[in-house]
Structure formats: structure tokens, C-alpha cells
Amino acid sequence: MENKNFYKEYIAPVVVLVAICLIVSTALAVTYAKANPIIVKNAKAAADQTRQELLPSANGFTEYKGKLDVLEENKVFVDDAYTANNGVGTVVTVETNSFGGLLTMMVGVDQQGAITGVKVTNHSDTPGLGTKNWNSNNMVTTYKGITKLNSTNVKDGQVKYVSGASVTGEALHKGVYLALEQVKDMGGAK
Amino acid sequence: MAKESRLKYLTNGIIKENPNLVLVLGTCPTLATTSSIINGLGMGLSTAAVLICSNIVISAIRKIVPDKVRIPCYIVVIAGFVTVVQMIMQAYTPALYSALGLYIPLIVVNCIILGRAEMFANKHNVIDSALDGIGMGLGFTLTLCIMGAIRELIGSGTLLNFRVIPASIPGMNILNLASGGFFVFGCVMAAVHYFSKDKSKIRDNVGEADLFREAQDLKKKEA
DSSP: OHHHHHIIIIIHHHHHHHHHHHHHHHHHHHHHHHHHHHHHHHHHHHHHHHHHHHSTTOOOEEEOOSOOOEEETTTEEEEEEEEETTSSEEEEEEEEEETTEEEEEEEEEETTSOEEEEEEEEOOSOTTTTTHHHHSHHHHHTTTTOOOOSOSOGGGSOSTTOOOOSHHHHHHHHHHHHHHHHHHHTTSOO | OHHHHHHHHHHHTTTTTOTTTTSOOOHHHHHHSOSSHHHHHHHHHHHHHHHHHHHHHHHHHTTTSOGGGHHHHHHHHHHHHHHHHHHHHHHHOHHHHHHHGGGTGGGGGOHHHHHHIIIIITTSOHHHHHHHHHHHHHHHHHHHHHHHHHHHHHHHSEETTEEOSOTTSOOOGGGGSHHHHHHHHHHHHHHHHHHHSOHHHHHHHHHHHHHHHHHHHHHHHHO
């Protein structure tokens, strides 16, 4: 009788919980195996489309295999860089530390080293607050045409409309700064 | 009788026990994702899918789950379904996934799902629980769509991204923000309560008020 109570009291809850966890984990593994290839394919297609949007005259891109810049370890760093096959410019993908964690952005730079566009492709920031920085035209288009940022400090007043009041604005500014540095290190846009 | 009560389980969640407007559960995603109809519909359907599946599974395992660990077991089941829905959305509807993004994982802690698991699926059989999940899911989706339509129309002048109000008339931007969401939520809730409440009771209340006023008038006259 005591053994039965002991089983009911201590063993059964553990066994049931572990069994449910194992079944759920298996179901997740199966779904992941099916969905992940499609997710990776979608992400690659979306990245290619964004590169084309940032450099519309490019006729394809080749990945840069050299050294990628890091501004702050694990916080602000270049993820990849692609040069246009016809030499019209470079698109740099930067990961930058924002309010909700790492924010992924792409920066297009043309032959003259001027920014052609900035686009945020992934983020975990509060929608409607920090995201105003890239939903509002002024914020992102304000970087267009700039060839050099004086510093990583967004409050130095070089860029109009970006005040640095939100963490996202600061993160975007650092990302753009690092992208320009990367293009410079690659020998300038070709 | 059984058929009638099953129909009741299905229809209860739509108006009478609407999870949002009557039970006032799941308010956070309601306010956050109803800036447009599409977002509301996406959030409503994904929550409904998780709700139906979790209700079925929780009802099926209710007899083997010891009472002590029932809440962790429910959370594991619900989190599992949410992750599955998240991966499917990311793979097949990437645009909707990026629009809802942050709010999808939050379905795990949605009070409606855990609430129905504890209040209903825990005590009823699989079919009844599935019907309750469908009804509650429909009620939640309907509320989100109505709120999304109102906010999108007045806030941006569009419906399903088609312009309805001419661009020359600026939208009321506040409706795109959380404060506007609260306002619309209150209005929709008041409307549902007005139309679904027993009117005879309202008349009774008015009658009592009238009696009170008459008594006050009499007192004044006597004075």
C-alpha cells in the first residue's frame, strides 16, 4: 500500500512529465526537419531580393571571402558582404545590438562609396516604437548619399532626423558606420 | 439534449462567453496585433489553431496526468504547438510571420489557452473540448478582425490594404497606437454587452432608478 502511494506521489508525476516532454520534443524535431530547409531557402531568397533592391543596377552578387570587420565583439559586427558582379557596388549585412537583441540590417554602397540604401531585415525590437526608425522614410533615407560618418556617436548631429533618442536609432547608426568601414577595408566599392 | 449542449459549447465562445469581450482574456495580443485586419486575422487563426489542438490533447491526456504536474504538462503541450505553428508560419507565410513576429511566441502565455485548458479541457471529453476550442478560437478571431477593421479604416483609411477613405483625408493616427486600441476595445466591448444583455434587467434597473428619483422628489416636496 505504501509502495503504491510512493509511486503515485513521487514517481508517476515525473514519469508522465518526462514522457510528455519527450513526445513534444520528437514532434518538434520532425516539424523542424520539414520546415527548416524551406525557412533557410526563404531567408536566402529574401536576402537576395533585398540586395537587389539596395543596388538595382547590379546583375548578380558574389560573396566577399576576406576579413569581416567587428566594431564590438558579439554586439556590432559584419555578417557578410556581397559585391555586385558588374562592379556597381557592395551590399554589407551588419548585426548590431539594439533594444531587443541583435538587429540585422543591410547597407548598399555604390561605386563612389555613397550609401544607396539601408534596410532592416530582422529585429526583436518593440513594434511601433523603435521600428519607427525604419518605417518612417526620413530615418532611413537620411543616410542615402553619405560617404563617411564622422563617428559612431549618433548624437554628433551629422545625420539629420536621427536624434539617438531610441536605442534602435543608435544601433542603426553604428551599423551604417561599420558597413562603410567594411567597404573601405575591402578597398572601396568597385 | 447532448446535441444541444454540444452546439452550446461551439457557440458560447462567439458572443455569450467571448474570450476577449466577455471573459476579458488575451487583452495584450488583442491590442498589439489589431492595427490591421490581416494582422488580426493571422493572430486569431494561429491562436485558434493552438487552442483547438491543445484542448484536444489536454482533454485526451487528462486522466493520465497527475494533478500535481498538470500545469507544467499543459504548458509543455501548448509551447509545443506554438513552436510548430511558428515554424509553419515562418516557412509558408513569411510575410505574415514577419508582421506578427514577436507576438507568436507569446501565444504560449495567452490566458485564453491556459484558461480553457484548466477550466474546460481538463473536465470534458475530447469532442466537447475540440468544439469549445473552435468556438473560443472563432470568437477570438472575430473580435480581432472587427477591431482590426475599425482601427485600419479610421487609422489608415484602408480596409484589407485597399484605400476606402480618400488619401486627402488624413487618418486618425492614434488608432494605430496602443491607446487607440484600448479605445476601440472599450467601444466593441460596450456594444457587445449592450446587445447581448438581457434587456428586461436593464428596464428593471431603470425602474428602480425612477423610483429612487420619485422618492427623492417626494422628500423635497415634504421638506
